[in-house]
Amino acid sequence: MSIPVAVDRPFRSDLLTLDPPRLRGSRCPRCATTVFPPRAFCPACRSGAEPEHVALGVEGRVCSFTVVRQAPAGIEVPYVLAQIDLPADGVRLMATVVGVAPEDVVLDMPVTLETCPFGSDEDGAVLVGYRFRATGAEVTA
Amino acid sequence: MTLAPAHVAGVGMIRFGRYPADVTLEDMAVRAARAAVDDAGTDLSVIDGLYVGHVFGGPVAGQRVAAQLGLDGRPVSNHENYCASGASAVREAWVALAAGLHDVALVIGVEKMTDRVSGGVRPDPGDLDAAVGYVMAAGHAMSARRYMADHGATREQIAAVAVKNHAHSVHNPWAQYQKPIDLPTVLNARPIAEPLGLLDCSPISDGAAAVLLVSPAGLRRLGIDGPTPRVLGVGLVSGSVQTGLGDPNAEDVSRRAGEQAWELSGVDPADLDLVEMHDCFTIAEIVRMEGLGLVPRGQGAAWTAAGETALGGRLPVNPSGGLLSRGHPVGATGAAQVCELTWQLRGSAGGRQVEGAQVGLAYCKGGTVNGTDGGSVTTVVMTR
Numbered sequence: 001m002s003i004p005v006a007v008d009r010p011f012r013s014d015l016l017t018l019d020p021p022r023l024r025g026s027r028c029p030r031c032a033t034t035v036f037p038p039r040a041f042c043p044a045c046r047s048g049a050e051p052e053h054v055a056l057g058v059e060g061r062v063c064s065f066t067v068v069r070q071a072p073a074g075i076e077v078p079y080v081l082a083q084i085d086l087p088a089d090g091v092r093l094m095a096t097v098v099g100v101a102p103e104d105v106v107l108d109m110p111v112t113l114e115t116c117p118f119g120s121d122e123d124g125a126v127l128v129g130y131r132f133r134a135t136g137a138e139v140t141a
Numbered sequence: 142m143t144l145a146p147a148h149v150a151g152v153g154m155i156r157f158g159r160y161p162a163d164v165t166l167e168d169m170a171v172r173a174a175r176a177a178v179d180d181a182g183t184d185l186s187v188i189d190g191l192y193v194g195h196v197f198g199g200p201v202a203g204q205r206v207a208a209q210l211g212l213d214g215r216p217v218s219n220h221e222n223y224c225a226s227g228a229s230a231v232r233e234a235w236v237a238l239a240a241g242l243h244d245v246a247l248v249i250g251v252e253k254m255t256d257r258v259s260g261g262v263r264p265d266p267g268d269l270d271a272a273v274g275y276v277m278a279a280g281h282a283m284s285a286r287r288y289m290a291d292h293g294a295t296r297e298q299i300a301a302v303a304v305k306n307h308a309h310s311v312h313n314p315w316a317q318y319q320k321p322i323d324l325p326t327v328l329n330a331r332p333i334a335e336p337l338g339l340l341d342c343s344p345i346s347d348g349a350a351a352v353l354l355v356s357p358a359g360l361r362r363l364g365i366d367g368p369t370p371r372v373l374g375v376g377l378v379s380g381s382v383q384t385g386l387g388d389p390n391a392e393d394v395s396r397r398a399g400e401q402a403w404e405l406s407g408v409d410p411a412d413l414d415l416v417e418m419h420d421c422f423t424i425a426e427i428v429r430m431e432g433l434g435l436v437p438r439g440q441g442a443a444w445t446a447a448g449e450t451a452l453g454g455r456l457p458v459n460p461s462g463g464l465l466s467r468g469h470p471v472g473a474t475g476a477a478q479v480c481e482l483t484w485q486l487r488g489s490a491g492g493r494q495v496e497g498a499q500v501g502l503a504y505c506k507g508g509t510v511n512g513t514d515g516g517s518v519t520t521v522v523m524t525r
Contacts, residue, residue, distance in 0.1 A: 011272065012269075012272075015269075033384050033385070035382070035384055035512070036512075037269060037511070037512065039382070043381070043382035043383075043384055044384045044385075063287065063386070063389060064283040064284070064286045064287040064290075064389060065283060065286065066278075066279050066282035066283050066286065066334045066335055066336075066337075067332075067334070067335040068274065068276065068278070068282075068333075068334045069331075069332045069333055069334065069335065070260060070261060070278070070331075070332075070333045070334070071260055071261060071274070071276050072259065072260035072261055072263060072276065073259070073260060075260075075274060075276075079274060081273070081274055081275065081279045081283070081334075083283055083287075083389060085386050087386070090384070090385050090386055091386075092383070092385075092386055092389075094270055094273050094275060094511075095273050096273060096274055102335075107286070107287075107290055118272065129272065129273070131273075
């Protein structure tokens with residue numbers, strides 16, 4: 001009998017696949033509007049047609065951002081939090097941005113999706129989440 | 142559909158601020174309730190139902206308060222719409238009076254925050270935004286940065302909201318802060334979520350406010366013949382799921398809340414004499430006034446810096462000092478706004494009086510939900 005080994009898994013499997021690392025959205029078959037997180041209805045046309053799951057593009061740009069300097073206990077500061085636009089899908093979502101000094105972040109800066117640890121579960125498995133990295137920046141931990 | 146207005150027979154609040162641990166939520170609510178009843182010249186026995194707004198008060202806080210007031214046994218309900226909780230309680234009381242269910246309803250907004258919230262308020266841990274590190278200040282900071290880029294507004298113009306509201310608060314004995322502050326003080330305050338600093342953020346506060354609402358039958362029962370400003374209508378909408386890459390400061394949720402308020406009340410927004418606006422953060426006052434259509438799109442920051450929204454300006458906003466100065470015990474704020482409108486419409490607001498005030502709006506926006514343009518928005522329209 002083998003000892004079970006905790007395997008990394010998405011913090012929410014409805015939002016994220018790991019191989020390849022992609023965010024999961026939903027697209028309306030009627031009006032083609034794509035949304036993230038995926039929803040069981042289309043918030044644009046509300047036609048009642050069941051949306052399809054789609055993998056979202058990984059290239060984004062910063063719509064707006066802030067450097068968070070104070071947060072409740074348990075959240076390490078500072079960090080860059082941004083509204084990220086995914087132009088290929090017409091989707092906007094919120095995520096942290098890394099790979100750039102906070103004072104160097106600018107509006108419309110290009111960023112790329114990457115996965116990152118979002119804590120761990122009770123079995124010790126790493127829960128994998130997502131963030132964005134400034135495109136062109138050197139890859140660092 | 143038009144519902145009958147409710148009359149404000151009395152209002153009362155305690156000064157917002159930081160209270161010691163032994164001053165309980167129940168203590169604060171009782172003091173505000175007694176003040177409102179005294180203001181109406183009546184007593185607690187006349188109350189048919191109790192409507193209590195709070196967020197962090199825990200289960201059946203309203204019933205805990207009722208048991209201290211001697212209102213045990215009466216209908217009591219608790220209303221949680223985050224920062225719009227107090228106003229949501231006002232709405233439910235208004236509906237109950239219009240329906241003929243009650244003649245006299247007491248609304249209490251109450252919150253004891255300083256012993257249970259620190260570092261800022263957040264969405265529910267189960268909301269996706271919380272998982273990626275969202276705090277309320279961050280959302281408004283992103284709003285401010287985009288607003289400045291899209292409309293050519295300056296950091297100084299946004300900070301002017303805090304300067305204006307603190308200048309108003311000097312005349313408000315109920316405000317947590319009653320001192321003027323200057324622009325450099327706002328600009329140089331400790332950064333919280335850039336570009337916003339500490340003085341762009343409303344404080345974490347304790348407090349309670351109460352409103353005694355009555356129907357025409359209730360007025361007769363209480364034998365009140367003094368001035369009783371009326372609540373003409375209370376709009377309530379929730380944020381809608383956003384799609385596409387449009388203006389993140391569109392505030393369509395505010396537009397919808399405003400249109401509902403004008404329809405329910407029959408008031409033309411051009412006739413408003415003052416607004417009590419939910420300025421939980423400086424930038425929020427600007428974009429919400431624009432969303433309501435009360436200030437032209439993109440001009441709110443410039444309007445503020447030019448004094449158009451100050452006492453004596455084109456449309457005074459937050460003569461009370463707003464949340465930035467009065468303090469923001471989240472569940473109490475909506476009820477405190479109705480207290481302020483009542484004083485303004487009675488002409489008894491002292492040094493912060495909007496001259497000749499006939500019609501006022503109180504706006505609250507509570508909470509965030511991932512992917513939407515807000516949690517809840519309330520719009521209370523009152524007239525003299």
